[in-house]
Amino acid sequence: MIREKKLKRIITFLNTTDAMAFEDYCRSKGIPGRLIPVPGEIAAGCGMCWMAPMEEAGPAEELCREGYPHEGLFEIMLY
DSSP states (O other): OOOOOEEEEEEEOSSHHHHHHHHHHHHHHTOOOEEEEOOTTSOOSSSEEEEEEGGGOHHHHHHHHTTOOOSEEEEEEEO
């Protein structure tokens, strides 16, 4: 079976501490997504990013809009 790429929301961070804190918070609130290495198509600070399917990314995006420390928000096609 061939997997197909789907549009994902990527949130990058300036440092690993912020990325790991974001992961902990999202898990505690049941916000979908996970930490992954930053894809090669994106140049970002710490090398870790949060990835969520676009259709489930709303809660994580809202955290960023409310001021959670992050570097950038991206949309990218990933497996």
